[in-house]
Amino acid sequence: MQSQNPVFIPGPTNIPETVRKACDMPTLDHRSPAFARLFRPAVAGVRRVLKMTEGEVIILPSTGTGGWEAAITNTLSPGDTVLAARFGMFSHRWIDLCQRHGLRVQIIETPWGQGAPLDKIEAALKADTSGTIKAVLATHNETATGVRSDIAGLRRAMDAAGHTAMLFVDGVSSIGSMPFEMAAWGVDIAVAGSQKGFMLPAGLAILGVSPKALAAMDTATLPRTFFDFRDMLKSYAAGGFPYTPPVGLIAGLARAIEMLEDEGLDAVYARHHRLAEGVRRAVAAWGMKPCAVTPDLYSDTVTAVLVPEGCNGTDLVTLAAQKYGVAFGVGLGEVAGRVFRIGHLGMLTDVMVLSGLATAEMCMADLGWPITLGSGVAAAQEYYRGSAVAMAMAA
Numbered sequence: 220m221q222s223q224n225p226v227f228i229p230g231p232t233n234i235p236e237t238v239r240k241a242c243d244m245p246t247l248d249h250r251s252p253a254f255a256r257l258f259r260p261a262v263a264g265v266r267r268v269l270k271m272t273e274g275e276v277i278i279l280p281s282t283g284t285g286g287w288e289a290a291i292t293n294t295l296s297p298g299d300t301v302l303a304a305r306f307g308m309f310s311h312r313w314i315d316l317c318q319r320h321g322l323r324v325q326i327i328e329t330p331w332g333q334g335a336p337l338d339k340i341e342a343a344l345k346a347d348t349s350g351t352i353k354a355v356l357a358t359h360n361e362t363a364t365g366v367r368s369d370i371a372g373l374r375r376a377m378d379a380a381g382h383t384a385m386l387f388v389d390g391v392s393s394i395g396s397m398p399f400e401m402a403a404w405g406v407d408i409a410v411a412g413s414q415k416g417f418m419l420p421a422g423l424a425i426l427g428v429s430p431k432a433l434a435a436m437d438t439a440t441l442p443r444t445f446f447d448f449r450d451m452l453k454s455y456a457a458g459g460f461p462y463t464p465p466v467g468l469i470a471g472l473a474r475a476i477e478m479l480e481d482e483g484l485d486a487v488y489a490r491h492h493r494l495a496e497g498v499r500r501a502v503a504a505w506g507m508k509p510c511a512v513t514p515d516l517y518s519d520t521v522t523a524v525l526v527p528e529g530c531n532g533t534d535l536v537t538l539a540a541q542k543y544g545v546a547f548g549v550g551l552g553e554v555a556g557r558v559f560r561i562g563h564l565g566m567l568t569d570v571m572v573l574s575g576l577a578t579a580e581m582c583m584a585d586l587g588w589p590i591t592l593g594s595g596v597a598a599a600q601e602y603y604r605g606s607a608v609a610m611a612m613a614a
């Protein structure tokens with residue numbers, strides 16, 4: 220039954236049964252108090268996951284890409300300058316989206332496998348003595364390369380430069396799975412999507428917006444209608460939505476946050492770290508390396524594995540899908556073919572990850588790659604055995 224295998228793509232992630240059930244509900248009048256009773260806990264929950272102390276949560280029927288667009292169109296005007304480092308497919312796509320909206324993007328080209336270059340960002344901000352740069356864009360977790368950037372450090376760099384630009388962070392593949400501190404890091408807009416750490420189907424863009432970013436709405440002139448925060452906030456205040464909301468997904472979001480909080484956010488982050496570390500031990504046992512160049516950059520939600528010379532990562536992904544019914548992520552853009560990606564986020568356990576590692580090994584052996592069957596699995600088993608956290612059986 221191939222359909223029952225877990226997926227190992229870095230989103231959309233495996234959907235817990237209880238979340239699927241919460242999404243599956245009869246039609247509800249979204250202009251009735253019943254909707255407000257459903258919506259308010261979801262908004263309050265997002266606020267807690269993002270660690271917000273002020274500002275507003277915006278939930279849009281969209282995906283992460285829509286969240287990027289909403290962030291810039293609500294706060295910026297044509298011709299404004301934003302600063303962004305490009306070090307993977309998703310940082311690239313956000314830059315492209317800004318350019319297509321008529322923003323000027325000051326790009327810091329950075330080798331794929333590295334993270335946001337804090338020193339270069341600080342220098343660029345220091346050099347901008349006229350305050351041309353309105354926002355710094357940062358991809359917290361570059362899903363294409365499995366690289367986590369240091370957002371707390373980025374805030375320190377911005378403060379050290381004494382620059383007043385807003386800080387917009389793409390947390391699509393980190394939020395809900397790795398520590399995220401919107402208030403403490405001084406993030407002005409955080410963007411998440413429903414289909415990764417929140418373990419839902421795709422369909423929601425989830426944003427945290429600071430008071431500074433909310434104030435920028437008043438002067439921003441980039442066109443927006445569907446994504447206009449002002450309409451959203453006006454309707455939210457009355458317990459409603461400016462148009463027809465995806466009620467089932469919102470119900471699922473509240474349930475997913477309950478699950479995360481029942482486990483405990485810190486425990487969720489620790490679990491993701493353990494799962495990721497087991498994968499990294501397996502990769503090392505295969506004699507391979509993550510694409511992320513140094514351990515401080517390793518992502519706890521996705522590992523992009525550099526494949527041996529003469530091998531093609533996409534072959535492994537194709538074979539895994541066709542022969543074993545298991546989904547891994549292909550390499551994207553500059554690293555297409557050079558990596559395959561193992562997603563290890565959302566609803567996953569040690570045992571599930573071991574099955575993914577075992578499948579990857581079978582594919583490597585099938586393709587004649589130079590590995591020994593069981594080597595990576597054994598390394599991960601040793602690590603998981605030694606660091607196991609007692610698991611209550613799911614009800």
Ligand code: PLP
Pocket residue numbers: 230282283284285309358360361362389390391392412421
């Ligand atoms: N940002 C990151 C880091 C992502 O991983 C993705 C999708 O994988 C996106 C943005 C785009 O999100 P979506 O595909 O939900 O539009």
